[in-house]
Amino acid sequence: MKKLSIVIVFGLIISILCGCGAGKENKQKSLGDLPTVTVGCDNYSPFSFMDANGNVTGIDVELAREAFSRMGYAPEFVxxxxxDKKNLLAKGSIDCIWSSFTMTDREDEYHWAGPYMRSHQVVAVNEDSDIQTLEDLEGKVMAVQSTTKPEDIIRSHDGTLPELRKVISVQKRDLIFILLSKGYVDALAAHDTSVDQFMEDSGLKFRILEEPLQTVDLGVAFDKADTRGLNIQLTDTLKEMQKDGTVKQIISKYLLNEDSYLEEE
Structure with a gap:
């Protein structure tokens, strides 16, 4: 009886181990059904951010999930x-950059998919500021997020803005709003959508100048050495999503006046 009990217990252990192994194999098979595309993004609401439940969401996240699904890929967001975005792309740490990324005037830096959406680079000031126009910025201090389109515009000295006294570039986007609210800078430059979203989230109030810095196209960037052609396939897929109304439907979940952000056909 003792020997029989040992045999039965041993058999049960083997069955459990085999069952666990099979389950792990099935899980790996399920996860491996679609090849993964690693999408590099910034924490940049309403385009890509973590919701209250810790899930990655936003306009670009939803667009990426739908587009890559149609292409037969599973996006993984990082x-x-x-x-460091350009270096990460070159090293292969990420496959593409998709996070309200301006492709205007950067057409030769990457292989692009898109454009899929328009955005407006604007200047915002405190509500009680005496700055009313871009010309009023002469001699003022401006805050921008580093390596963004507003920084490119300001540092290019292309005549869009008068001579500023100082430009403060910071790594984290939210810091530009804090600097302005505390009066450490006179103005900030950013996407109009990010200004609106920050005001909604924080309760702080800013005033966006009527004259935009620039209206730009948003796209998805792939490394210049990437020869897979994913950017071409993704461009075609995004065009399909624009025609069937998917892009408009997703944008409308996060922004008012969604037509103002749609690419003209």
């Missing part, structure tokens, strides 16, 4: 240091 929040990156925005200043």
């Amino acid at each position: 929040f990156i240091n925005w200043e």
